[in-house]
Amino acid sequence: MIPELGQLALILALLLSALQCALPIFGAWRNAKPLMATARSLVVGQFVFVALAFGILTYAFMVQDFSVAYVAQNSNLELPWWYRFSAVWGAHEGSLLLWVLILDVWTLAVAAFGGKLPEKFYARVLGVLGFIAFGFLLFSLATSNPFTRLIPAPMDGVDLNPVLQDPGLIMHPPVLYMGYVGFSVAFAFAIAALLGGELQSSWVRWSRPWTNVAWGFLSAGIVAGSWWAYSELGWGGWWFWDPVENASFMPWLVGTALIHAQAVTDKRGGLRAWTLLLAIFAFSLSLLGTFLVRSGVLTSVHSFAADPKRGVFILGFLAVVVGGSLLLYAGRARYVAGGKPFALASRETLILIGNLMLSVSAATVLLGTLYPLLGEALNIGRISVGPPYFGFLFMLLMTPLVLAMPFAPLSRWGKADVVIWRRALQRIVMLALIAGIIAFALGVHRWMGLLGVTASTYVIAGTAFYAIKRWKEAPRGRRYPLEMLGMLFGHFGVGVFIAGAILTRTLSIEQDVALSPGQVVHVGNYDFRFDGVGERHGPNWLAQQGTVEVSKNGTLVTVLHPQKRTYPRGQVQTEASIHPGVFGDLYVSLGDPLGPSTGAAGSSGAWAVRVYDKPFVRWIWAGGLLMMLGGFCAAADKRFRLRRSEEAQAHDPAGIPVSVIQPVQQQA
Amino acid sequence: MKRALLVLVCALAVLASFTAFAIDPLPFKDAAQRERFQHLTSQLRCMVCQNESLDASNADLAKDLRHQIFDMMQSGKSDAQIKQYLVARYSDFVLYDPPLKPATLLLWFGPAALVLAGGIVVIVLLRRRTKPTAQITATAAADATGDDW
Amino acid sequence: MNARLIPFAVFALLVVLFGVGIVWNEHHDARYVPSPLIGKAAPAFDLPRLETPSQHLRKADLLGKPYLINVFASWCFACGDEHPVLMAYAHRFGVPLIGYDYKDAPGDATAWLSQHGNPYAMVITDKQGQTAIDFGVYGAPETFLVDRQGVIRYKHIGPLTPEVIARELQPAIAKLNEVSR
Numbered sequence: 001m002i003p004e005l006g007q008l009a010l011i012l013a014l015l016l017s018a019l020q021c022a023l024p025i026f027g028a029w030r031n032a033k034p035l036m037a038t039a040r041s042l043v044v045g046q047f048v049f050v051a052l053a054f055g056i057l058t059y060a061f062m063v064q065d066f067s068v069a070y071v072a073q074n075s076n077l078e079l080p081w082w083y084r085f086s087a088v089w090g091a092h093e094g095s096l097l098l099w100v101l102i103l104d105v106w107t108l109a110v111a112a113f114g115g116k117l118p119e120k121f122y123a124r125v126l127g128v129l130g131f132i133a134f135g136f137l138l139f140s141l142a143t144s145n146p147f148t149r150l151i152p153a154p155m156d157g158v159d160l161n162p163v164l165q166d167p168g169l170i171m172h173p174p175v176l177y178m179g180y181v182g183f184s185v186a187f188a189f190a191i192a193a194l195l196g197g198e199l200q201s202s203w204v205r206w207s208r209p210w211t212n213v214a215w216g217f218l219s220a221g222i223v224a225g226s227w228w229a230y231s232e233l234g235w236g237g238w239w240f241w242d243p244v245e246n247a248s249f250m251p252w253l254v255g256t257a258l259i260h261a262q263a264v265t266d267k268r269g270g271l272r273a274w275t276l277l278l279a280i281f282a283f284s285l286s287l288l289g290t291f292l293v294r295s296g297v298l299t300s301v302h303s304f305a306a307d308p309k310r311g312v313f314i315l316g317f318l319a320v321v322v323g324g325s326l327l328l329y330a331g332r333a334r335y336v337a338g339g340k341p342f343a344l345a346s347r348e349t350l351i352l353i354g355n356l357m358l359s360v361s362a363a364t365v366l367l368g369t370l371y372p373l374l375g376e377a378l379n380i381g382r383i384s385v386g387p388p389y390f391g392f393l394f395m396l397l398m399t400p401l402v403l404a405m406p407f408a409p410l411s412r413w414g415k416a417d418v419v420i421w422r423r424a425l426q427r428i429v430m431l432a433l434i435a436g437i438i439a440f441a442l443g444v445h446r447w448m449g450l451l452g453v454t455a456s457t458y459v460i461a462g463t464a465f466y467a468i469k470r471w472k473e474a475p476r477g478r479r480y481p482l483e484m485l486g487m488l489f490g491h492f493g494v495g496v497f498i499a500g501a502i503l504t505r506t507l508s509i510e511q512d513v514a515l516s517p518g519q520v521v522h523v524g525n526y527d528f529r530f531d532g533v534g535e536r537h538g539p540n541w542l543a544q545q546g547t548v549e550v551s552k553n554g555t556l557v558t559v560l561h562p563q564k565r566t567y568p569r570g571q572v573q574t575e576a577s578i579h580p581g582v583f584g585d586l587y588v589s590l591g592d593p594l595g596p597s598t599g600a601a602g603s604s605g606a607w608a609v610r611v612y613d614k615p616f617v618r619w620i621w622a623g624g625l626l627m628m629l630g631g632f633c634a635a636a637d638k639r640f641r642l643r644r645s646e647e648a649q650a651h652d653p654a655g656i657p658v659s660v661i662q663p664v665q666q667q668a
Numbered sequence: 669m670k671r672a673l674l675v676l677v678c679a680l681a682v683l684a685s686f687t688a689f690a691i692d693p694l695p696f697k698d699a700a701q702r703e704r705f706q707h708l709t710s711q712l713r714c715m716v717c718q719n720e721s722l723d724a725s726n727a728d729l730a731k732d733l734r735h736q737i738f739d740m741m742q743s744g745k746s747d748a749q750i751k752q753y754l755v756a757r758y759s760d761f762v763l764y765d766p767p768l769k770p771a772t773l774l775l776w777f778g779p780a781a782l783v784l785a786g787g788i789v790v791i792v793l794l795r796r797r798t799k800p801t802a803q804i805t806a807t808a809a810a811d812a813t814g815d816d817w
Numbered sequence: 818m819n820a821r822l823i824p825f826a827v828f829a830l831l832v833v834l835f836g837v838g839i840v841w842n843e844h845h846d847a848r849y850v851p852s853p854l855i856g857k858a859a860p861a862f863d864l865p866r867l868e869t870p871s872q873h874l875r876k877a878d879l880l881g882k883p884y885l886i887n888v889f890a891s892w893c894f895a896c897g898d899e900h901p902v903l904m905a906y907a908h909r910f911g912v913p914l915i916g917y918d919y920k921d922a923p924g925d926a927t928a929w930l931s932q933h934g935n936p937y938a939m940v941i942t943d944k945q946g947q948t949a950i951d952f953g954v955y956g957a958p959e960t961f962l963v964d965r966q967g968v969i970r971y972k973h974i975g976p977l978t979p980e981v982i983a984r985e986l987q988p989a990i991a992k993l994n995e996v997s998r
Contacts, residue, residue, distance in 0.1 A: 235690070235724040242719070270797065277824060284828075296847075297838040311839045319832045326825035333821050341797050349794060356786045364779040370834065371766075371775050377837045380771040382850050384713055386721075386764025393779055484817050510706055514693040591691025608691040715955035718848060728920065729955055732946050757953040759853040 003068050006056035007147040013049035013100075014137040016042055020130030024123035028196070036123035043111040043126055046133060047104040054101045057146050058088050067153035070094060070146045076157040078540035078568055079165075086170040087160045092294055092310075093146035095173060099290070100136045102177045103129065106185055110210070117206060124192035125185075132184055135317045143310045162541075162565070162573040168228025172221060176248060179218025180286045183251060185210040186258065187283035190276045191325055194332045204265040204275055209635040211262060211279075212486070215255045216631025222248055223624035231578055236510060236587060236612045238620060241390040243298040246369045247289030253362040254282045257355040259631070264348055268413055270339025271348070274355070276329060284322040285362070291318055297373060345418055347411040350404050357401040364393050402455055402498070405491060406462020409484075410469070424465050432458040444507065452502025459495035463488055486634025490627050497623025503616040514594050516606040524613030526586060527551050533590070533607060541565040543575070546590045546607065550579065562590040562609070584615035690726050694738050701741065708747055709734060711764050712754065721764065852953050852972045859961070859969045860951035867918055867926055867940035874915075874941050881965050883993045885910060887937070887977075888917045888949065888959040891929035896958045899976030900933050906982055907936035912962075912990055916940035919949050919957050962986065964993050 020042035027035025057070070061084045066072040074087045074094070089095040107129040114122055140146070189207035225245065230238040239245065258278040265275045292298055295311030342348040368385040375383045406428055410420050435457035436450050444450055467488055471479055480488070513521045517532035531547040543563040550557045560577035567573065579586040591608030696702040706723060712733075714725035722730050722737075733754070740750050754762050766772045861876045887903065889896040907914045916937035918926045923942055930940070943949050952961065955974075962971040971989040973981060 233724075237724075273821075281824075291835070295835075295839060296842055297835060308839055308843050311835075311842075315832065315835050315839065318835075322828055323825065323832070326828055330821040330825055339797075344794060348797075352790055352793070356783070356790055360779060360782045360786055363782050367775065367778050370831075371772075373838045374834060375771065376841055376845075377834060382759065382761040383766050383772060383775075384761050384764050385766050385775065386711070386713070388711055388765030389775070397779065397783070481817050509699075511702065512691050512693040589691060592689045594693075608689065608693055610691045715850065729946070729950075732950065736947075736950060756853060757950060758955065759850055759953075761850045 002056055003060055003065070003147040003149065006053045006060075007141075007145065009049040009053040009056065010137060010141055010145075010147075013046050013053065014134065014141060016046040016049065017130050017134040017137055020046055021127050021134055022130075023127075024130070025127035025195070028120040028123040028127070031120070033119070036119055039123050039126040039130075040111050042130070043104075043107050046130070047108050050097075050101050050104050050133075050137075053147075054088070054097055057094060057097060058085065061085065061088055064157070065153075066155070066157050067149055067151065068146075069148045069150040072150050072154055072157040074157070074160050076159045076540070076568060079157075079160055080539040082170065083160055083165050087164070089173045090160050090164050090169060093140070093144045096136065096140050096144050096294075097146055098173060099177055099181060100133060100140065102174070102181045103133055103136065103184060105178075106182055106210075106214075107133070110185055110188075114206075120196055121192050121203065124195050125188045128188040128191045129184060132188075132321065135321065139310070139313050139317065143307065143313055159540075159567060159569050159571070162567050162571050163232060165540075165567075165573075166228060166232045168224060168232060172224040172228055175217055175224055176221025179214050179216070179221045179255075180248065180251060180289065182210070182214025182217055183255060183279075183283040183286050185214065186279040187325070190279035191328065194276065194325075194328045197332060204262050204272075205640060207279070208259070208262050208266060209637075209640045211255070211259055212631045212635035215252070215259055216628040216635070218248070218252050218255060219624050219631060220628040222252060223621045223628070226624075227621050230617070231576065235589075236508065236614060238504070238617065239387075241365075241368075241387045243369050244289075244293050246365050246390075247285075247292050250362045250365050251282050251285040251289065253358050253365070254278055254285055257358040257362075258282050259634075260351045261355055264351055265339070268340045268342070268348060270342065271352070272338060273333050276333065278355075278359075280322070280325045280329060281362075284318075284325075285366075287314075287318050287321060291315060292369070298369065340414065342413070343415040345411065345416045345421075347408055347413050347416065350408040350411060353404055354401050354408070357397050361394060361397045364397060365390065368393075402459060402494075405459055405494065406465065409463075409466040409487060409491075424462065427465060428458055428461045431461040444503075446506045449503060449506035452499060452506065455502070456495045456499035459498060460492060463491040463495065481639070482637035483634045483639070486630040486632070486637070488630070489633055490630030493623045493626025493628075493630060495623070496619050496626060500616045500619025500621075500623055504614055504620065507613075507615045508617075509613045510610065511612075512591070512608060512610050514606050515609050521609075521611060523611045524586075524615075525552055526557065526613065528586075528588065528609075528611050530607070530609060532605060533593070536561075536563065538565065541567050541573075544590065546588075546609065548577070548588050548609070548611075550586055558586070560586070560588045562588045564590050580618060582618065584613065585617050587612035587614055690724050690730070692731060692734055694735075697742075704747070705738065705741060708741075708750065709737065712751075713762050713764055715758055715762060846975065848956070849974055850955075852969075852974075854953055854969045855972060857969060859963050859967050860948060862941075862948045862951070864917075864941040864943055864948060867916075867923060867930075867942050870923065870942070874939065876967055879915075879963070880967050882912070883962065883964045883970075883990065884913045884915055886915050886917050886952075886961040886963065888919050888952070888954050888957050888961075890919045890921045890957050891925040892921065893919075893957040895976045897933070899958050900936075902977050902979060902982070903936040904934050906977075906979075907938075910987075910990060911994070913938040917949075918942040919954065920944065920946045960986070962989050962993070 020039065023035045023042070024039040027033070027038070057068075059065075060068045060071050061075055062081065064071070064075065064077060064084070066075075070091070070093050074090045075084055079087065087094075089098040107126065110129065111126060114125065117125070186207050189203055189210070193203045222245075225248065226238045229240070230236070258275070258281075261271050261275045261278050264271045291311070291314040295314055296307070297311060368389050371385050372383055375381055406424060407416075407421055410416070410424055432454040436454040439450055439453040444453060467480075470484070474480075509524050511521065511523050515521060515530035517530060520527050520529045522528075527550070529549045529551070531549060533544050533546045536543045536545040543565040545561050545563045548560040548562065550560060558579040560579060562577040563575040565573045565575055574589050574591075576587055576589045578588075589610040589612075591610060594606045594608055694705070696705065709723040710721045712722040714720045714722050714727055714730045716727035716729050717725045720727075720730075722733055737750055740753065745753075751763060755767075760767060766775055768776055859876060863873055863875045866872045866874055889899070903914065914937050916930075916935075916939070918940055921942065921944065923944070926940070926942065930937075946954075952959075958976055960973045960977055961969055964970050970993060971986065973986065977986065
């Protein structure tokens with residue numbers, strides 16, 4: 001009975017979303033205040049029903065109602081309650097519902113905090129968000145209903161895939177979706193601006209905090225996914241350029257370009273067309289990611305089960321939303337040119353170059369991800385595109401960006417003081433070289449490792465150089481506006497990330513050994529002593545648990561317990577044991593027991609064990625989290641808060657009164 | 669159905685302790701050889717569990733191929749020869765590093781072409797914007813106090 | 818105006834690509850990888866026979882007439898699916914069907930065949946799977962058609978079905994027989 005209520009709630013939400021889309025947009029077109037005023041209540045109504053549906057699905061999992069097919073497929077009687085909770089979004093149908101729920105959370109926030117926006121604009125933004133919700137709710141009801149019943153209900157469910165039975169599942173999808181889906185707000189703002197033809201850049205200022213928060217969440221979501229892959233998949237890797245990972249990385253790259261373009265448009269009025277286009281692209285890539293993951297067009301480590309009907313639906317929706325917005329852009333964008341001029345050496349130029357590299361990187365990731373598909377379509381054979389391609393090209397494309405990064409904050413808007421550049425360059429390069437020499441002395445001898453150290457120091461020193469300069473020159477109390485603090489954290493995070501990513505790659509040691517109880521293997525600077533294997537019970541698993549004592553120079557560092565778990569349905573899962581550290585992780589995985597015929601004589605009880613020393617791996621995620629912090633800081637800046645709507649409309653922040661803006665036709 | 673079955677096989681790749689596993693102690697000569705092996709196998713795709721590299725796959729065939737590659741390394745074959753051996757049997761699909769050939773020209777040179785095209789657009793934009801250079805002074809942005817931020 | 822339509826045009830191409838992808842997915846097995854050995858000489862094999870392991874079958878022994886090699890194993894689920902089809906069609910191919918027992922303990926294979934029936938003219942075993950690597954085998958069952966000069970002319974990955982046999986295998990065999998006339 002209750003799951004049917006859930007289904008009913010979804011249907012009602014669908015109806016409300018249709019109204020939420022149609023009425024306000026029509027009202028804005030016709031300048032009908034009552035219609036526009038319906039937006040807020042429709043948003044609340046739709047949210048209530050989606051939340052209700054989500055709540056009911058969660059309830060079905062918690063009480064283990066196996067008459068609901070989705071629950072039966074993703075849970076079983078022995079699953080601990082916290083994974084029952086997160087199993088709600090463990091597969092396609094439920095994660096789609098989560099997608100809509102989070103969209104509604106964002107829409108609700110816009111409805112609540114956007115009251116000071118001009119009426120028509122507000123109505124249009126909510127209308128666009130309504131359309132997106134409508135599409136996804138329709139998709140859910142038509143092809144991916146989470147409330148489908150299974151009759152007769154089985155006594156016990158299948159199980160949640162053991163790989164998903166990890167804290168990572170609890171965190172990664174919700175945080176990731178907050179980012180992914182959050183770009184819909186910037187998108188809605190852009191479309192509302194295009195629809196209304198109000199292309200003065202005030203709408204950009206309004207959309208900045210929303211975009212920065214979404215970008216922050218997306219950064220955190222990607223970090224969570226990477227950390228989860230590292231700790232759960234067991235092979236010491238943290239990024240595989242898997243299509244689904246790429247699906248989240250592309251919006252992030254474009255999102256990074258977007259937040260910087262928004263800064264230019266907000267402060268100088270320039271790059272308006274680019275800001276619009278990037279806002280459309282960022283969300284389009286989110287939608288594209290949704291398509292790739294759920295249509296089965298690409299095989300991947302964690303694509304959801306594919307169904308061509310679903311693929312066709314999302315593709316259609318994608319075509320309408322993105323195609324429609326790009327057509328709208330093509331039609332309206334000629335009204336968009338403007339903005340203050342700037343010199344060749346200026347902050348604007350550097351941001352432009354950075355955005356170019358970010359956009360090309362996103363396009364490259366897209367190219368590589370889709371190339372196998374292209375190969376099949378054009379019948380040129382089955383081609384694999386993997387980490388060697390992506391990693392190589394990404395590093396190459398990011399090099400100009402990394403080189404330019406310290407100089408952008410140092411440059412003024414309009415015209416940079418090149419003398420400062422020279423001074424900064426000297427200091428930063430010197431520090432980077434010194435760091436490289438120190439690294440060499442400490443044992444980093446590979447060119448890649450030295451490159452990582454110098455690049456990372458270059459970025460961090462550059463950021464610090466600006467921070468110190470600012471401290472010296474700005475008056476007290478106004479030293480670090482939140483927006484700037486956000487920039488400092490973000491750029492610092494990039495430096496930390498570079499160090500982590502490159503050093504882990506060059507300094508990691510991975511060794512497979514056959515160990516009998518009592519045997520020691522020396523990896524890195526540590527001694528790993530294997531103490532045999534025992535049995536261990538968990539809530540829904542039985543494990544062979546090994547004990548490995550790790551010491552350095554005779555002092556005990558930690559005791560690790562790698563496991564091989566067997567789950568109720570027979571699935572076997574390796575649970576690596578990790579000793580985290582600021583400067584590196586120690587990581588042990590348990591393999592198979594080896595018969596007495598292998599290994600030394602008398603070595604019964606020997607096991608295959610994989611040992612890793614992974615220096616600086618946590619810096620990768622620390623860098624990502626610093627970027628997230630940066631995004632949130634920047635968003636919190638009071639200068640982005642909405643003033644009263646009359647003020648907001650009176651002046652283009654670039655200083656040109658609105659009435660003077662004419663379509664600049666000769667530049668079309 | 670077939671595909672689901674294969675996915676199941678890969679998911680249950682270690683059904684009993686007698687099946688192969690990616691943790692595979694091999695008698696490497698030294699750290700350099702071990703790293704070369706790990707680097708090489710991580711660039712090769714497992715044909716059975718097609719989402720995993722040879723380095724990480726638990727499939728039986730992956731283990732056989734790893735041993736094969738190890739033997740070939742011991743007998744002095746180069747990385748290129750080993751890759752050639754595998755490609756002759758399993759096609760280019762087994763390489764995660766797409767080989768440079770006519771079919772992959774777009775893949776390898778596309779990004780450079782995009783940088784070029786984008787660069788031209790940027791240059792055009794810059795020239796348009798920076799024309800009145802004489803009049804550009806370092807103007808303050810939105811802040812009345814003259815602060816650049 | 819035209820320049821502004823470029824993003825739309827690129828996107829439209831992408832949508833077409835995806836549409837093709839969905840359709841392609843419907844008609845093809847995503848795991849299927851075309852074999853690079855088609856049109857090339859089959860690897861020279863020398864493998865023991867299942868019933869009489871002291872006797873070996875060599876590639877050279879089979880030159881002069883086309884034949885089919887069917888890679889199977891007792892532990893392979895899909896081979897079980899395929900087996901009834903082989904039992905029905907083995908004598909209708911017009912060429913000998915040779916069973917290639919892949920990574921099996923010989924006892925298991927014999928037991929499996931006596932339980933399910935033996936459609937093969939003869940069975941060879943590859944316990945280590947070494948020769949199978951030379952054949953590019955990655956997922957049993959797989960079926961190879963080899964011509965009289967020992968060149969692989971056709972390969973099917975996955976269980977044979979009556980449709981595949983009618984649509985692909987029998988025409989391929991017929992072509993070989995034509996050439997030999």
